[in-house]
Amino acid sequence: MRPFWLEQALALEHAEACEALTGEARAHVCIVGGGYTGLWTAIMLKEQNPELDVLLIEADICGAGASGRNGGCALSWSAKYFTLERLFGVEEAVRLVKASEQSIYAIGAFCEKYGVDADYRLDGTLYTATNQAQVGSTDGVIAALERQSINSFSKLAVDEVQRRAGSAQHAEGWFSPAAASVQPGKLVRGLRRVALQLGVRIHENTPMVGLEEGSPALIRTPTGSIRADRVVLAMNAWMARAFPQFSRSVAIVSSDMLITEPRPDLLQEIGLTSGVTVLDSRIFVHYYHNTPDGRIMLGKGGNTFAYGGRMLAVFDQPSPYAGSLQKRLQQFFPAFAGVGIEATWNGPSDRSVTGLPFFGQMSSHGNVFYGFGYSGSGVGPCHMGGQILASLVQGHANDWTRSPLVNGPLGYFPPEPIRYLGSLVVRNAIRRKERAEDHGRRPRHLDVRLAKFAAAAGKADKG
Template identity: 60%
Template sequence: MRPFWLTQALEQAPEAPAPSLERDLRVDVCIVGGGYTGLWTAIMLRQQAPGLRVALIEADLCGAGASGRNGGCVLGWASKYPTLHRLFGEEEARRLVVESERSVAEIGDFCREHGIEAEFRHDGTLFTATNGAQQADIAPLMNGLAERGIGSFASLEAAEVQRRSGSARHRQGWFSPRAATVQPAKLARGLRRVARELGVELFERTPMQALERGRPARVVTPRGSLIADKVVLATNAWTARLLPEYRRTIAIVSSDMVITEPAPEALAETGLVDGVSVLDSRTFVHYYRTTPQGRLMLGKGGNTFAFGGHVHGVFDRPSRYRAALRQSLTEFFPRLAEVPLAASWTGPSDRSVTGLPFFGALPGHANIVYGFGYSGNGVGPTRMGAKLLTALVLEQNNLWRRSPLARGPLGQFPPEPVRYLGSLMVRNAIRRKERHEDLERLPRPWDRWLANFAAAAGKSDKLAS
């Protein structure tokens, strides 16, 4: 099953798949993965080094993975500042927050320059609290960011939050103008077009079956191979299957989404009429936003965990949590209770231990570089990741290549089955805890204790996309 966004993109701009690789090919750079990270990196390499022969292979169609099925919220890293500061220090933490917000504007500029009709709307984001516990948890973070001049969030009165969000459920909120929304598959397909126009050799329906590490390296596919001086691995949630040694560095967690049929009149009655994204402060966040066609998309993270880090079949089916998402949508928007749902789907998120992506070269193989672990917030930061990967490939002496983000994974999850069983225990404790908090009741100590492991494992990314 194709997710809603990709189905819509392919229907509105049908294009035959690129050919699969049917021969052995010698190139300068081989990129594995046709999502945002791989496509942005291919584009930047050709822009900065036009003489390079760059090939990109994708196991399915470009945009068929997480890049074509996320919520389309283009967000920065301001809320990650405490983690960035703890790991990398003040200077780099500030730089990365600034770069993350700059990337939002750069994506819009790129779409306009290259005629990518990705429904880019630079209308900001609202980060909210829907109960007293969320207020107590999040207000100190947001107030601290404001005091330090980090990011662009500003506190709003409750009435203004409810007006901008379209829902009376929000009790407190902070607004940042440096965020946007996109139709994510249209963005991916637009990047695909630009990459080909720049001379990137694209092969779809061409999975990597093996990687022979050497100088040059050899990427083996079902009916051919790519011999390349440099290899970029941009496989994100599918990394565990391809690189077993990185299996414990990411955990695959679902984000489940529903989208309504067009209902512009009903949406207008709520007051939610622009492209603002709205995210609450749960551990596994609710997020929603409208589309230009008058639809409402709502999603929630943290429902399904993949054993062993493998992206299994449940991620390619309608969401098992459609009914729960329908209920959440109705609770946020009682006026939309009778609006039919057009679709539901599930997307895999590659969560790292820190909640931040990590980059580097395979040990002993400096010519094979990688980047994964966007942890649910990848639409904007993948452009940053591509800058870092481009610097690694071209061996540039710049801040991206020297960034501590390029030091590889900063921790591992426990081995299986401990990771999987522990994830389920923590998830269920979080659900019970947040049910109590919604009722303004004190959660049980056991549930509070277990829920704290989510923050320790980097799962409490409050601005997931």
């Protein structure tokens, strides 16, 4: 099955399929992966250097992976400031927060420039508390942002938070205008259209089955091959399976979503009338926003963990957590208790140790580049990923190629079965901890300690 966003986008699209590659091909740059990262990279390369011959291959259709099934929350890295500062120092942390906000605006400018109707709405985001234990949890990072003069958040009165969020479940809230919501499938298919318009050659239904280093490198597919001077691997969660050296650099975990039938009248009634994205302060957050056609999308990360980085069949099926998602929807929005659920879905996200993506070069010939590890929050940061990879491919000396983000993985998970079993232990401790907090009880000390393993990388799985 196709996830709701992609299915909706395809139904509105009048585009010809990009045929699978057959035979031998030659290109200056070959990009493997037709999601946000690969398409942004291709577009930026062609915008900056129209003479480059860029060829992109995608195992399925463009947008079939995380890019066509995420929550549509385009967020900055403001909430990750402490992680950025700890890893990279104050100067780079400040630069990356600013750059991440600029990417939010740049996505909107891109949609306007190329006529991409991705339901882009620059209506900001609300970081909220939904129980007393969460109240005050955002204060520290807001204070740090304020000290560096990069704070875009303002605290709202509780009644104003509830009014904007459309729910009385919120006990506190900080609002930032530097965030947007999008229809993910429409955005990725729009990127595909623009890439083709700019002269990128795209072959869908063309998986990479082998990569031979060299100058040029050789990419093998089931029915052909490509020789390319430079290669970009933009496969995200699939990288860990394709290249054993990355098998411990990410953990594969689902983010699960539902979307209601259209009820614009009820949205008016509850006051959720803008495209604001709303997130609570859990470790694996609840996130939601409305859609222009009157629906509510609600999701939650940190559910299904994959042993050994496998792509589980469940990732292409309706969410096995549909019941708990629907229960949470009704808690947030009692008025929607009788509204039908149009669809549920889930998908794999590549959770890195730090909660941040990482980039690098992996060939002895210096011509194979990669970027992944967005940790469930890639809608905005993938635009930065495109800038990084386009700069690396062209050998530019700039802030992106000098950034420590291009130094490869910044940590590794334990080997299996420890990684898998440990993930389940931590996930279940988080669930017990937050269940206790939701009921006003003090969580067990051990659960609090275990939850800190996940909390160290900041909020996750919301984009």
